[in-house]
Amino acid sequence: MSGKTEFKKLPTHSRPINYNLTLTPNLLDFTFKGQQVVTVEIIEPTNSLVLNSAELEIETAKFNDAEAEISFNEPEETVKLSFNSALPVGRGQLSLSFSGALNNRMKGFYRTVYTDSSTGAEVRCAVTQFAPTDARRCLPCWDEPELKATFDVTMLVDKDLIALSNMPEQSRSDISSGLVSVKFQQSPIMSTYLLAFAVGRFDYVEDFDSDNVLLRVYTPAGRREQGRFALDVARKTLPFYKDFFSVAYPLPKLDLVAVPDLAFGAMENWGLVTYRETALLVDTDNSSAATKERVALIVGHELAHQWFGNLVTMQWWTHLWLNEGFASWIQYLCVDQCYPEFDIWTRFVKSDLSRALVLDALDSSHPIEVPIGSPCEIDEIFDAISYCKGASVIRMLHEWLGQEAFRDGLSRYLDRHKYSNAQTEQLWKALEEASGQPVDFVMGTWTKQMGYxxxxxxxxxxxxxxxxxxxxxxxxxxxxxxxxxxxxxxxxxxxxxxxxxxxxxxxxxxxxxxxxxxxxxxxxxxxxxxxxxxxxxxxxxxxxxxxxxxRGQLSQRDRFNLESDLFALFSAGRLSIVQLLQVVDAYKVEQFYTVWADLLDNLAATIQVLVDQLGLSQQWRSFVCQLCEPAFQRCGGWDAQPGDGHDVALLRAALIRALGLAGHPSVVAEARARFARHCSGECAIPADLRDSIYRTMLSNGGGPEFEAALDLMDKTDLQEEKDRIQRSLGSSRDPQLRQRVFQLVVSGDKVRLQDSIYVLGSVSSASLESRRATWRFIKCNWAWFQEKLRGQILLSRLVQQVCKNFCSSEDAEDIETFFQANPLPSAERNIKQALENARLNARVLAREGRNLENFLAKFDA
Ligand SMILES: [Zn+2]
CATH class of the missing domain: 2.60.40.1910 (Immunoglobulin-like)
Incomplete structure (x- = not known):
């Protein structure tokens, strides 16, 4: 595709009322057949119906008794059904039979395969990802969020497989040849992007919430215990939201399913939420505190959507931010309530607010609300502006209005628009009524213009x-x-x-x-x-x-705020490097994880990229060592101390990682000893420290450490552990090992496609040399990436991961020239942001390079 296709919404002369859908997936040849009878309301007389359909064969189409002539418009992903005479106003039945492939591209109805760790057997499953616009790859439908309908789903599957959909099973009956027909209860009225199915072999754990909603967490076979933590989160979360929204969870059951291959982190399908394994599964012995936090937040996020998004849906994708920003904010409110020990609001400031502020200080940012045309533009707005800035302005609004008025306004909004659609202004109106404050007057300046x-x-x-x-x-x-x-x-x-x-x-x-x-x-x-x-x-x-x-008089979030603002002011040329580094020195007294994590990330993204360009890495490492060492000593060393909380565990790991990557001799030596005992099976490294130790070993080691890490990866069936190892491989400084990482990505046998971009991102962030090598690799293998990630959100994520942190106009030009020759409409904005970043970094380097050199001269290599 060389440019963006002009975009048309579906004609408005008809709309769906109910889909009665039967699907027969075949996991042997990865195909499926479908039949559906859609009850359609004809609003104005018309000779044709236009539905969305992509990559489907439609064998027959009839409206009542009239046969349709079928013609596809592939670029627009529509099918036109033409009839000899006009269809009369009123309701009629559209019958369709169709077929398609269970693709391997993580969109529509697709295949996902995992290995049963107890038997070593390959397990084939079929699952769906319909958001934002891929329901049309499974069934011909009116695939726009506003065209809601009810769904009666039946699935014909092998007797020994589990079949799931949004609603509970209503009945099942044997049919010929080992197949069983599973019929699900009728869904409430909902958008097509929320429809979902899963077929395969899974285990599950189950519980009921205080309202008797049946909760199940489905895991790959043999690993049901890893679902316990998420089940606990869901059991606490549903009543919290019911109380907060003053609306009960609308469905009789809620399933959370771990899916081996998923393009997004998770997807909020109503009653059947899908998650990457790393976003749902927690292993008591092998999961880190950070993973628990992440699982709690993502479960909280998707469950919030069951109301905000599913019950009340955005009218059009322009209002996507409202769904995502809101869920990204309230997930913290919910986790804070259920797990106060996480101090999760401080994490919000790092994960959401800071990220938004960094991206939104670029010329190439965009307003929270953006007009959206074609589906390829939708992918681009699943970004930090929609999620993180959206969440941040809602947090600011919540603070300004106060909890009571905010809640009151929110329940008015949900009640007024339930089982329907709404846009941003309607939320402002409800909040204005509840609070008496000029919400629309204030919020318009935050959502309709970019920046802050x-x-x-x-x-x-x-x-x-x-x-x-x-x-x-x-x-x-x-x-x-x-x-x-x-x-x-x-x-x-x-x-x-x-x-x-x-x-x-x-x-x-x-x-x-x-x-x-x-x-x-x-x-x-x-x-x-x-x-x-x-x-x-x-x-x-x-x-x-x-x-x-x-003097220790500022709160944790205030210390964070000060440091975060000063780094930004430095990047904007309003603070000198000497002033900045003096302030950084004052943070040696800091003892909280999130402040340290942000400080270290800011140093890497703001200063280390300059240092790499200047070739002063050795001096930089000495600087990092003297900065982090006192705080590490105060943690009481390597092992957890009695009474250590969640925060200390995270802080210790972050400091070891920083010191290890900086080559601190005694930290590297201790990491080496622990890594050896871990690999031999003598003494496992606690999960919280693994990432730090793996990266330390890879960046300070060579071939043997690399092989040992691959060996660990083969031995584990926990995706979290595989991720940890894969992302540490990029720390390696040996060019040949770097090539091995690239080969792992393209061979696809150890690294799943969904994870490959993060593996490449980890290589790219290791050093300037690694960054350039990764970019060369992407250019040489561009055809491969285009083929594998065609039409997927992961392609723009790849650009984001790999093109960030360059620091010269030559690199910027190289990236620009490449994408001029190889246009990528779905990542246009990401590319602009990468170029702007590289040029800004180059400007900072020109301004401060000499001062930085002088400053680092006192840190001998
Ligand atoms: Zn979401």
Missing amino acids: PLISVSAKPADNDDGQQLELSISQERFQFGSNSSLAAWRVPIQVLTAEGVKINLLLTEKSAAVRVPKAAWVKLNPGFVGVYRTLYSEEMLTDLIAALQ
Whole structure:
């Protein structure tokens, strides 16, 4: 495809009421047959019906008794059924028989295969991924979210297989030749992208929630115990949402299924949620604390969609952000309630808010709400703006309105639009009614324009006052890494916190404002890092805040906020490298995981890319070692101490990883000893430390460590462990081993296609040399990637993973030239973002390279 196809919605003269669908999948030759009778409402007389259909053969089509002439429009993925005379207004029955292939591309109705670890046998399954626009690859249908209908599904499958759909089984009957006909209850009215099936061999664990909803977690055969944790999350989550939304879970059952191959992390199909194994399965001995967190969040996310998305659905893909942003926010609220020990809101600030702020400071970002035409544009908006910025503006809104008004507005919205569709403004309206606040007036500035503000603040003693008050001057402009020519302004709920704990709220609606606060040792904007903005303090205010930080007076999220903002200000040219690295030094006193994790990530993404370009990696490693060592000592060393919480386990692992990658001699030696005992079976490395130790060994070792890691990968059936190993292979510094990683990706026998892009991403992030080697590999094998990932969201993810972090205009030009010759419409924006990043990095290097060199000179290699 050389350009974006112009896009038309389906004609509006007909709409579906009910699909009565029978499917017969054949797992031997990976095909399926389908038959359906669709009850159709003809709204205006018409001689033809147009439905979506792709990669299907339609054998017969009849409306009532009239035979249809069938013609496909492949680029538009539609089929036109033409009749000799006009179909009368009112309801009629459209009967279709059709067939298709169970493809291997993770979309539509597709195959997925795993190995039963107890027997070694290959197990073949068929599952569905219909979102956003692939139901049409399984059944001819009106494949738009607004065209909701009910579904009566029957599946004809082998007797010994499990067949699942959105609704519980209603009846089953034997039919000839070992097949059984499984009929499911009728679904509520819903969008086609939420319809789902799964057929294969699975084990499961089950429980009931407090409302007697039957919950099951399906796992590959022989691994049911790995479903226990997710089951526990689901059992706690459903009642939480019922209470929060004031609407009970609408279906009689909920299945969560681990699927070996899935393009997304998970998919919220109503009543039949599918997950990558790593997003659902937890092994008591071999899963890390980070995995538990991730599973809890993703289960919480998909279950939130059962209401927000499934019960009330976006009208069109332009409003995708509302589904995703909302679920990405409330998953934290839910996990915070169910697992308070995770301190999950601090994780939010890192995983969502920071990511959004970084992406949205680029010229090539986009507004939260974007007009969406063709399906290939939809893929691109499943990005950090829809999910992470969406979630962040909702968090800010929730804080501004307060929990009660927010909840009240939300239940009004759900009640008003249930079993139907809605758009963003309708949520604002309900929240406005509940809160009495000008929600639409404020939120429009956040969803309809891209970017976010930089809030500049300075303080002076207030006039006409006896010195007891400070006057803060506050002003806004758009924050951008590049040159700032934007006149955009936002309506910003701002909170100010003083050392004495006084909190003052204001709504900034103009370019600037003044506000008085009681005089204090320090004053901070954006406490808790709830506001979606960066803050630029006057020099005096910043000095006071750094002092407060060192005295331990700032909360964890505030320390995070300060550090995160300063890195961004550095990238935008508003802070020098020397100032930045002085602040980084002040963080040596830090002892919380998330702050450290963000600091280390920022150092890697902002400074290490410059260091690589300058060839100062050795000095950089010495700098990292002296930075991290004190905090590592305070963790009490390698082994978990009695009373260590969740956070310490994560912090210890993060510091060992940083020190190991930096080649800290005693850390590398200890990692080597533990790795050897782990490989020989003498003493397993605790799951929390494995990633750190594997990466340390791969980056400081050679062929033997590489072989040992592959051997570990062969021995495990836990995908989390396979992922961990695959992503550590890229740390290797030996060019020949790097080539081995590339070969693993294309051979496909150890690395699943869905994981390959992250494996390549891990190679690319290891060093400049690795980055360039990965990019060369992609260029040479482009035809292979295009063939394997055709039409998939993974192709734009590949560009994202591999093209990030370049730091010169030559590299940018090379990427640009390549994609001019090999256009990739579904990743246009990702490509622009990668180019912009590379050029911005080059600019920072030109500005600060010499200073960085001087700074690092004191850290001898
Ligand atoms: Zn989602």
